[in-house]
Amino acid sequence: MPKNKNYGRVLLMEEKIEELLTRSVATIYPSKEELKKVLLSGKKLKLYQGFDPTGEKLHLGHMVGLRKHRQWQDLGHEVIFLIGDGTGEAGDPTGKKKTREKFFTGEELRANAKGYLEQASKIVRFDGSNPIKIMYNGDWLDKLTKSEILNIAQHFSVQQLIERDMFQERLKMGETINLREFLYPLLQAYDSVHLGVDLELGGSDQTFNMLAGRMLARAMKGKEKFVMTTPLLSDAKGVKIGKSEGNVIGLTDQPSDLFGKIMALGDEAIIPMFTLLTDTPMDEIETFDINKNPLELKKRVALIIIEQLHDKKSAEEALAVFESTFSKGEFPKDALLIEVEGSKKLIDVLTEKEILESKSEVKRLVDAGAISDYPDKKITDPNELVGDAERKIKIGKRIFVVIKPK
Numbered sequence: 001m002p003k004n005k006n007y008g009r010v011l012l013m014e015e016k017i018e019e020l021l022t023r024s025v026a027t028i029y030p031s032k033e034e035l036k037k038v039l040l041s042g043k044k045l046k047l048y049q050g051f052d053p054t055g056e057k058l059h060l061g062h063m064v065g066l067r068k069h070r071q072w073q074d075l076g077h078e079v080i081f082l083i084g085d086g087t088g089e090a091g092d093p094t095g096k097k098k099t100r101e102k103f104f105t106g107e108e109l110r111a112n113a114k115g116y117l118e119q120a121s122k123i124v125r126f127d128g129s130n131p132i133k134i135m136y137n138g139d140w141l142d143k144l145t146k147s148e149i150l151n152i153a154q155h156f157s158v159q160q161l162i163e164r165d166m167f168q169e170r171l172k173m174g175e176t177i178n179l180r181e182f183l184y185p186l187l188q189a190y191d192s193v194h195l196g197v198d199l200e201l202g203g204s205d206q207t208f209n210m211l212a213g214r215m216l217a218r219a220m221k222g223k224e225k226f227v228m229t230t231p232l233l234s235d236a237k238g239v240k241i242g243k244s245e246g247n248v249i250g251l252t253d254q255p256s257d258l259f260g261k262i263m264a265l266g267d268e269a270i271i272p273m274f275t276l277l278t279d280t281p282m283d284e285i286e287t288f289d290i291n292k293n294p295l296e297l298k299k300r301v302a303l304i305i306i307e308q309l310h311d312k313k314s315a316e317e318a319l320a321v322f323e324s325t326f327s328k329g330e331f332p333k334d335a336l337l338i339e340v341e342g343s344k345k346l347i348d349v350l351t352e353k354e355i356l357e358s359k360s361e362v363k364r365l366v367d368a369g370a371i372s373d374y375p376d377k378k379i380t381d382p383n384e385l386v387g388d389a390e391r392k393i394k395i396g397k398r399i400f401v402v403i404k405p406k
Contacts, residue, residue, distance in 0.1 A: 014040065020071050021228075024064060024276045026204040029214065029227040035199075038226075045226075047072060047199035048080035050137065050191060052088035053113035054104060057250040057354060058120060060305070061233045064276045065201060066123035068230055069132065072201075073124060079132045080195065081120060085109040086141030087188050093166055093181040094205050097173070103180065106138050119251045122309050140194050141187055152186050155219045156212070161185060164208055189213040192225055199226040233276055234269065248357055255306050255318035256332060260398035262302040263322060267294040270301060278304045325400075331374050331392055335400035340387030346371075347382040355401060370396050 017039045021032050028035050038045070049065050051058070058066075073079050088109040091100050104112075117126060117134060124132050144152075162168075167177050185208065192200055192213035200210045210227045217225045249261045262273070267290050274285045278301060288297055299319060306315035325332045338353055347362045349355075356362050359382075365371050366382045373379060374392035390404040 016071075016075060020068075020075065023282065024068055024230050026229040026231045027207070027227075028229075029211065030224075035226050035228075044077050045072075045198040046078040046080070046196065047201055048082045048135075048191070048195060048197050049201040050082040050084045050087065050188065051113075051116065052084035052092055053109045053116060054088055054092075055248070055354070055357075056112045056115060057248055057252070058116060059251060060249045060273075060277065061203070062120075063123060063251060063305075064230050064233055065203065066120055067277065068201060068228070070124050073130055073132055076130055078130075079124075080197070081116075081124070081126075081132050081134050082191065082195075083113045083116060083134065083136045084188075085113060085136050086138035087184060087191070089138075090184040090187055091178075091181045092184050092188075092209070093164070093177075094209070096166060096181075097169060097175065099176050099178040099181060106142065110136070110138070115252070122251055135195075137187075137191050137194075141190065144190075149186075152190055152216065152220075153183075155216055156186060185209045185212040186216075189216040192217045193220050196221070196223070197225060199228060201228050201230070203232050204229040205232060231272070231276060233272055248354070250354075251309055254336065255310050255314040256321040257336060257399070258306050258309070259302050259315075259318035259322045260325075260400075262305065263298055264396065264398040265298075267298070270294060270297050273301045273305070277301070277308075280304070331394075332400050335392070335402050338401055338403045339406040340403055341406040343385040343387045345383045346379065346386050349386060349403060350395075350401075355395065355399065365395065374400070 017036060020039075021028065021036055025032075049069060051062065069079055069081070085106055088104055089106055091103050093099075113136075120126075126132055126134065161182060162171075162177075167182075169175075170177055188209045189212040193216055197217075200213055202210050207227070207229055210229070214225045214227055217223045249258065253261065265273075270290050271285060271288060274280050274288070274297075275282070290297060299322075303315045303319060306318055321332055336353075336355070338349060338355075340349060347359050350362050351357070351359055356365070362371070362382050366379055369378045371379045371382075372394050374394045379393070386403045387405055390402065393401050393403060395401070
C-alpha cells in the first residue's frame with residue numbers, strides 16, 4: 001500500500017510538471033525535454049521575471065506570467081519578482097517602432113512600482129509558505145563601474161544587437177535607434193548573471209532579451225540558464241494587451257470596469273483568455289464554439305478572471321452592472337469618479353488618471369467621435385476644460401467616468 005501511495009504522488013507530480021511546461025508556454029530554451037528532465041530529478045530551481053515599472057498598473061498581460069510564477073511557487077521553486085527600475089531607465093525597445101519620447105528616472109520608476117506588490121499579490125504569495133522574493137535591479141545596475149560595463153559589453157556585437165526585428169524595421173523607415181535603448185539587452189542580461197538564476201520567465205516578445213541573458217550567463221559564469229516564454233494576450237486586432245499599446249486592463253481595476261473592458265475585447269480573445277488566465281481544463285476549452293455563443297463565453301471568462309482578482313460576489317455584481325448598463329442603456333452607478341481641483345484639460349485628466357494610456361490615444365478617440373458627454377453629445381476638443389461642474393463622460397462603448405469638482 002505505501003508503494004502505491006508513493007506511485008500516486010510521483011504520477012501527480014509528473015502531471016503538474018507537464019502542465020507547468022505546456023500550458024501557457026510558447027517556447028522553452030534550450031528545450032522542454034531538457035528542462036523536464038531536470039525537474040523530474042527533483043531539483044529545485046531559482047528563477048525570475050522582470051517587470052519594468054514604466055506605468056503604475058500591472059495588467060491582464062502581466063497576469064499570464066504571474067500565474068506561471070504561482071505554478072513554480074506552488075511546486076516549491078525559488079521565485080523572484082524583479083522590479084526593473086534599473087533596466088527601465090534604459091527603456092526597453094521591444095515592440096516599439098520609434099524611440100520613446102520620454103525616458104524615466106530611477107526615482108520615477110521606483111514611485112511607479114509602489115503599488116506592484118499589492119497588485120501582484122492578487123495572483124502570487126509574498127508571505128506564508130515559500131514566498132516569492134521581491135528585488136529591484138537598480139540595486140546592482142546602479143553600482144556597475146565603467147570596467148564592469150565594458151566587460152559585459154565585450155560579449156556582444158553591434159551586428160548581434162541590431163538584428164532585432166524592431167531595429168531593422170526602424171532602419172527601413174528611417175527612424176532613430178537611440179544608443180540608450182540599444183544597450184537595454186545588456187542590462188537585462190546582467191540580471192541573470194548577478195542573480196545566478198537557473199531560469200528566466202517572460203513574454204514571447206522578450207525572447208531576444210532573455211536569450212541575451214542566457215548567453216551572458218554562459219560567458220561570464222559558465223552557467224546554462226533555461227528560458228521559458230509565455231504567449232502574449234492579444235486583443236481583437238492581434239495587438240498585445242499592455243501599457244505600451246494603450247489598451248490596459250488593470251489587475252486592480254474596479255470589478256465593473258474590468259468586466260466592461262473584458263467584454264469590449266474581440267471574440268478572438270475568448271479562447272486565449274480561457275487558456276492563459278483560467279484553470280478551465282483544456283479538453284473543455286477545445287469544445288467551445290465562439291461562433292455559436294461568444295457573448296456567454298465572454299461573460300463566463302470575465303466572471304472567472306474577476307473572481308480571481310477580487311471575489312465571487314464582486315464578479316456577480318459586475319455581471320449585473322454590465323447587463324443593466326448595456327442591455328438597458330443606463331449610466332453605471334459605480335462609474336469611476338474623478339475629482340478635479342480647479343479646471344484642467346480633459347486630455348490631461350484622462351491620461352493622469354490612466355483612464356487612457358496616452359494623449360495621442362485621447363486625440364485619436366476624440367477625432368473618431370468615441371468620447372462624448374453622456375448619453376451622446378460628442379466631445380470635439382480634447383483640450384476643453386473640465387472640473388468646474390459634474391460631467392458624465394462615455395469613452396467608447398464600455399468606459400464611463402464622472403468628472404466633478406474636488
